[in-house]
Amino acid sequence: MKIGxxxxxxxxxxxxxFAGCAGKDNSNNDGNNGNSGNNSGNNAAAQAGSGTESxxxxxxxxxxxxxTAIDEYxxxxxxxxxxxxKQTEGFTDAVKAGKLDExxxxxxxxxxxxxxIEPIAEALGDLDPNIDARENDVDAADWRGxxxxxQALWQNNTTEGMTDVADRLLKDAQLLRAKVETAxxxxxxxxxxxxxxxxxxSSSKVxxxxxxxxHTDLYDFVANVEGAQKIYELLKPELAKKDPALEQTIGExxxxxxxxxxxxxxxxxxxxxxxxxxxxxxxxxxxxxxxAEPLSxxxxxxxx
Amino acid sequence: xxxxxxxxxxxxxxxHGIPVPETKLFNTKFSRRDMLRLTGASGLGLLxxxxxVGGIMAARQAAGRAVPAAAASGQNEEQAxxxxxxxxHQAGILTPAQNFLCFASFDVTTTKVSDLKKLLEDWTxxxxxxxxxxxxxxxxxxxNLPPTDTGEADxxxxxxxxxxxxxxxxxxxSRFGLSGKRPASFTELPAFPGDSLEPQWCGGDLCVQACxxxxxxxxxxxxxxxxxxxxxxxxRWTQEGFQRSGSADPSGGTPRNLLGFKDGTxxxxxxxxxxxxxxxxxxxxxxxxxxxxxxxxxxxxxxxxIEVWDRSSLSDQEATFGRHRQSGAPIGAGDEFxxxxxxxxxxxxxxxxxxxxxxxxxHGDGSVKILRRxxxxxxxxxxxxxxxxxGLVFISFQKDLMKQFVSIQQRLAKNDRLNEYxxxxxxxxxxxxxxxxxxxxxxxxxxxx
Ligand code: HEM
Numbered sequence: 001m002k003i004g005x006x007x008x009x010x011x012x013x014x015x016x017x018f019a020g021c022a023g024k025d026n027s028n029n030d031g032n033n034g035n036s037g038n039n040s041g042n043n044a045a046a047q048a049g050s051g052t053e054s055x056x057x058x059x060x061x062x063x064x065x066x067x068t069a070i071d072e073y074x075x076x077x078x079x080x081x082x083x084x085x086k087q088t089e090g091f092t093d094a095v096k097a098g099k100l101d102e103x104x105x106x107x108x109x110x111x112x113x114x115x116x117i118e119p120i121a122e123a124l125g126d127l128d129p130n131i132d133a134r135e136n137d138v139d140a141a142d143w144r145g146x147x148x149x150x151q152a153l154w155q156n157n158t159t160e161g162m163t164d165v166a167d168r169l170l171k172d173a174q175l176l177r178a179k180v181e182t183a184x185x186x187x188x189x190x191x192x193x194x195x196x197x198x199x200x201x202s203s204s205k206v207x208x209x210x211x212x213x214x215h216t217d218l219y220d221f222v223a224n225v226e227g228a229q230k231i232y233e234l235l236k237p238e239l240a241k242k243d244p245a246l247e248q249t250i251g252e253x254x255x256x257x258x259x260x261x262x263x264x265x266x267x268x269x270x271x272x273x274x275x276x277x278x279x280x281x282x283x284x285x286x287x288x289x290x291x292a293e294p295l296s297x298x299x300x301x302x303x304x
Numbered sequence: 305x306x307x308x309x310x311x312x313x314x315x316x317x318x319x320h321g322i323p324v325p326e327t328k329l330f331n332t333k334f335s336r337r338d339m340l341r342l343t344g345a346s347g348l349g350l351l352x353x354x355x356x357v358g359g360i361m362a363a364r365q366a367a368g369r370a371v372p373a374a375a376a377s378g379q380n381e382e383q384a385x386x387x388x389x390x391x392x393h394q395a396g397i398l399t400p401a402q403n404f405l406c407f408a409s410f411d412v413t414t415t416k417v418s419d420l421k422k423l424l425e426d427w428t429x430x431x432x433x434x435x436x437x438x439x440x441x442x443x444x445x446x447x448n449l450p451p452t453d454t455g456e457a458d459x460x461x462x463x464x465x466x467x468x469x470x471x472x473x474x475x476x477x478s479r480f481g482l483s484g485k486r487p488a489s490f491t492e493l494p495a496f497p498g499d500s501l502e503p504q505w506c507g508g509d510l511c512v513q514a515c516x517x518x519x520x521x522x523x524x525x526x527x528x529x530x531x532x533x534x535x536x537x538x539x540r541w542t543q544e545g546f547q548r549s550g551s552a553d554p555s556g557g558t559p560r561n562l563l564g565f566k567d568g569t570x571x572x573x574x575x576x577x578x579x580x581x582x583x584x585x586x587x588x589x590x591x592x593x594x595x596x597x598x599x600x601x602x603x604x605x606x607x608x609x610i611e612v613w614d615r616s617s618l619s620d621q622e623a624t625f626g627r628h629r630q631s632g633a634p635i636g637a638g639d640e641f642x643x644x645x646x647x648x649x650x651x652x653x654x655x656x657x658x659x660x661x662x663x664x665x666x667h668g669d670g671s672v673k674i675l676r677r678x679x680x681x682x683x684x685x686x687x688x689x690x691x692x693x694x695g696l697v698f699i700s701f702q703k704d705l706m707k708q709f710v711s712i713q714q715r716l717a718k719n720d721r722l723n724e725y726x727x728x729x730x731x732x733x734x735x736x737x738x739x740x741x742x743x744x745x746x747x748x749x750x751x752x753x
Contacts, residue, residue, distance in 0.1 A: 191448070253535055286413070290535035299448035 064242075064301060066187040069234040074185055076230055077117050081177040084113035088173040092166035095149060095159045104153055108216035108269060111146060114173075115223035116230070117180075118200060119193040124179050130172045134210065145169055147213075154213035187235075191298045194231040197224045198292040206285045208273045218270035221284070222261060228295065229254050238301045246297055253291035260287045385517065386462045389435040391739040393585065393597055396466030397677070397701050398574040401559070402515040405545035405679040405697060406522040407603065408530065409472070409508030409732055410537040417480045421751050423536045427469065427512075428745040430532055434525045437462035440532075454531065456524050463518035467525055469746045470601050470734030475509045485750060487591040489706045490600065490735055496717035498728070505605045505730025508540045513601070513699070517550060541730070543605060545679025545697040558632060558640065562680045562694055563613055563725070565625050566632030569640055570663065572673050583673050586703045594749035597738030599701045602709045605681070605730030607695040613725045624721040626661030634663065644670075662722045665715045674700040674708050695726065705733055 087110035094103040114121065114131065122128040129138050131145045144165050152162050204210045205221045232239075232250055239247040260283060264271050276284075387395050412420060433440045433453075437460065441452025476486035492507070512529055516522040523544075530539050547559040558566040572579045581587060586595045613621070622628055622635060632640035636648055636656040644667050648656040657664050682694040702708035717723070737747045 188448075249535070286538045290413070290538075293531065293534040296450045299446075299450075302448040 064187075064238050064303070066190075066235075066238070069190065069238070070185050070187065072234050073190060073231065077120055077180050077183075077185070078177075080113045080117050081180050084110065085170075085173045085177050087113065089170055092170045095153075095166040096163050098159045100153065100157070100159055103149075103159060104214070107146070107150065107153065107214060108211075108219040111216075112219050112223035115200075115220045116197075116227035118224065118227065119189075119196040120180060120183060120185075121176055122196075123189075124176065124183065127172060127176050127179070131169065131176065134212070145172065150211065150213050187302055190231050190235060191302060194228040194235075194298065195292060195296045197228040197231075198288060198295060200224050201288055202285070202292065206281065206288065208281075211273065215272040215274045216270070217273040218261070218264055222270065225254075225257060225261070225288075232295070232298070235298060235301060239298060242301050243297075246294055246300065249294045250291070250298070253287070253294060257284075257287045257291050260284055385464045386436055387464055387466050389432050389467070389740070390742050393599075393739045394466075394468045394736055395435070395739075396468035396513055396515050397584065397599060397675070397736065398580065399464075399466050399515070400574070401547060401568075401677050401679070402464045402466070402522075403517045403547060403549045404515065404519045404522045405699075406514040406519075406526045406542065407545065407697060407699075408512045408514070408526045408542045409540040410510040410512070410530075410533060411540045412475065412479070412509040412537045414536045415479050417751065419536045420480055421745075423533055424469075424747045424751070425745045426532050427529055428740060430528060431467045431469075431525075431746070434528065435462055435465045435467060437465075440528055454524065454528055456527075457521050460518060460521055463516040463521040465514065465516040465521050465525060467529075468513040468515075468601075468736055470511045470513075470736040471747065471750065472508045472510065472732060472734050474507060482750065485592055485594065487586075487595055487735065489704055490591075490733070493602070493705070493710060493713075493731055493733055496713055496728070498717050498723055499731070500727045500729055501731055502729050505541055505543070507732050508734070510537060511601070511603075511732065511734040519544070519546070543681055543683075543697050543730070545681045547679055561678070561696055562608055562610070562682075563621070563625075564629055565621075565627060566640060567678065567696075568676060569627075569632050570644070570667065571676055574675065579673075580675075582703075583708075584675050584701050584703060590703055594747075594753045595735060595738065599703060599736050600705045600709075601734045601736050602698075602700050602702070602705060603730070603732050603734075604698040604728050605695070606698050606726050607693060607729050609725050609727070610692050610694055616725075623658050623661060624725065626657040626663035635661075658721065660719045660721050662716070662720050665720050666712055668712065668715060672708055672711055674702045674712065676700045701736070709733075 087106065091103060091106040091110045094106055118128070118132075121131065129142075129145075132147065133143060133145055134147045135143060135151065137143075146169065148165050149162050149169070152158055152160070201221050201224045205217045205224065208215065208217050210220050211217045232254065236247060236251075239250075264276070387399055389395060412423075414420060414423075430440050434457075437457070439453040439455075439458065443449045444451045444453055444455075473486065473491050476482045476490075512526060514522045514525040514529075516525070526542065550556070553559070558568050561567040572583050574580060584599050586598050586600070588596050590596075616624075618629065626644070627634055628637075631638065633642055634644045634657055637643075637645070644657065644663055646655065646657055646659070646664055646667065650656055655664075659665070677699045679697045679699070680694070681697050682692070684693055685691070686693045700709055737750065740746055740748070
């Protein structure tokens with residue numbers, strides 16, 4: 001869930017425009033000279049995002065063809081969404097049936113599917129806050145979704161009073177699944193989205209704020225990284241053409257981070273974030289930054 | 305850096321007629337003609353603008369420091385506050401202390417020498433840009449990429465920025481095959497009585513001392529170097545420091561530390577090459593060739609017991625340092641730079657300067673000297689006690705840590721009156737490489753020599 005990061009979210013929103021909204025952005029190109037750096041960034045994103053078909057334009061000066069990568073990514077997003085809806089249903093069923101332990105077990109694995117594609121959800125209007133807001137992210141009256149149930153399960157140790165929340169959560173998940181079908185995905189979204197996923201980890205998972213009652217932050221951590229890695233894998237051929245050294249560095253740093261995470265695996269899942277020592281958290285954070293820095297230069301494949 | 309912008313900014317200030325009190329401007333020892341000469345400005349209108357005055361101050365400071373004579377020869381202020389990065393020795397050692405410090409200690413995380421080498425090469429290129437006020441890298445206007453320079457120093461002058469690099473003893477372990485290259489007497493410091501070191505303020509594989517007359521410029525340097533290091537080295541600790549600024553003390557007197565005493569009076573003369581060879585620079589006969597022209601840095605984070613100090617009488621305070629607070633002169637003398645006469649006794653035969661005063665102990669028999677280049681620090685409030693967390697980032701340079709720093713600090717740690725008012729919380733030592741020539745890189749001789 002992200003609220004404080006206005007600019008990247010804006011970029012994503014711009015690149016995720018549904019067909020038809022693109023014309024409006026042209027007006028942004030005029031005037032508004034005050035902030036040329038930001039401005040040009042937004043324009044680029046807006047142009048790149050003016051529709052699913054505009055991939056060639058997104059490349060600007062390059063003739064790179066991202067069609068395959070984009071098709072593959074859409075497939076991935078839909079797969080993840082399907083799994084997300086299915087497992088969320090299992091989770092909400094358990095909540096409604098008052099099966100506390102089962103609900104607790106199903107909670108984190110279900111969320112992983114969401115965390116892998118989070119930037120897409122974030123760009124789709126209110127869906128992200130509805131599904132993933134933490135307490136205080138939104139007005140108390142509007143708070144719903146996973147973390148509200150998380151609080152009930154772990155802090156209050158009950159499923160009581162959660163039936164409605166569970167029903168709405170499932171509906172929101174289904175709505176997400178419906179919406180991703182039409183979401184405009186372009187090369188720019190892939191590039192920004194990958195960094196975005198790691199920024200998610202940096203700003204809320206590393207600190208243990210995301211899962212403050214269940215301490216299942218490592219599931220989200222891993223899922224965000226996997227989501228970013230998927231994008232990297234899809235863009236790799238293009239990147240290898242454009243900047244092989246960068247491609248290699250990113251690959252090495254993914255491996256390094258994955259190795260850092262490995263010791264925290266426990267059975268099918270991950271240990272509680274509470275068991276990590278401060279220096280272990282710091283190492284994870286440093287390895288993440290070490291990866292995110294070169295990853296943020298993947299934009300080089302977009303030309304310009 | 306955009307020179308045009310800067311001039312137009314000064315011009316704009318002048319055009320806006322920002323009033324500068326005549327008294328402030330003309331109270332300085334400089335005649336109006338001097339000022340015209342110093343700034344190279346053609347009209348008094350520009351001279352009286354805010355920017356113009358800043359320029360004069362910067363130029364005067366630079367001239368007073370005996371850094372490049374650019375200021376005195378009437379070149380523009382931008383050159384006047386540039387301290388060359390390349391040279392026989394690294395800058396930031398003999399360079400008179402700039403207003404601000406941003407000190408960073410790094411741990412190297414890679415195990416590949418090739419990565420370490422690449423880091424030092426990249427740092428060298430970045431340092432050359434940072435100290436000359438130009439942007440780092442070439443991708444600063446590419447819409448699809450994060451800018452290579454983080455931008456907060458865009459349009460600022462170099463502000464006398466110096467970057468001084470060093471390697472800690474830990475770098476000479478087995479990781480990079482450098483263990484054979486560690487200078488014999490270069491080890492972590494021994495424990496001193498009274499030390500209260502906290503691991504988060506100690507050690508490191510590499511250090512960067514960034515100094516500048518502008519805090520944003522100094523911070524920008526460390527931030528960008530840390531960014532460049534990502535994946536190869538990580539920050540271990542950082543500490544910012546300050547002293548009175550050049551503009552607050554146009555006469556350029558010895559700065560006072562946070563205990564109110566002039567600090568630096570007894571330092572050796574940095575313009576005396578023989579002394580610097582004897583005290584600071586490691587020579588060809590002193591150790592490994594890769595350190596020829598380098599020096600060793602000791603940094604101690606010393607927290608003051610400010611509240612306790614503030615409750616002690618003036619005479620106690622002066623006896624603690626062995627100097628007068630107001631003038632900085634040795635007790636019994638009137639001139640700040642008067643000799644420390646440790647033999648002087650009063651009528652009853654008692655030494656005038658207490659033998660356990662800081663100056664007396666640090667001076668010893670006067671045969672062992674170091675070059676101190678410390679800054680004050682203030683790191684907010686101690687949440688446990690509600691007291692200020694403030695003190696001194698003690699930094700000294702010497703050609704031999706054991707013979708110089710350690711021997712003095714052993715005397716101090718045992719008996720110094722000052723110990724009642726401070727506690728050493730952080731400690732590290734670094735071998736500061738010799739200077740870099742253009743085309744080379746920092747630490748080149750260590751890795752390839
Ligand atoms: C809290 C820490 C310290 C404070 C506040 C402090 C302050 C001072 C002051 C006010 C003086 C007298 C003025 C001057 O000569 O500059 C002085 C002198 C000196 N201090 Fe320190 N100092 C501190 C720590 C140290 C340490 C750790 C060392 C070295 C191990 C050291 C070495 C010296 C030396 C060599 C002198 C000059 C003595 C001489 O006149 O020959 N100081 N210090």
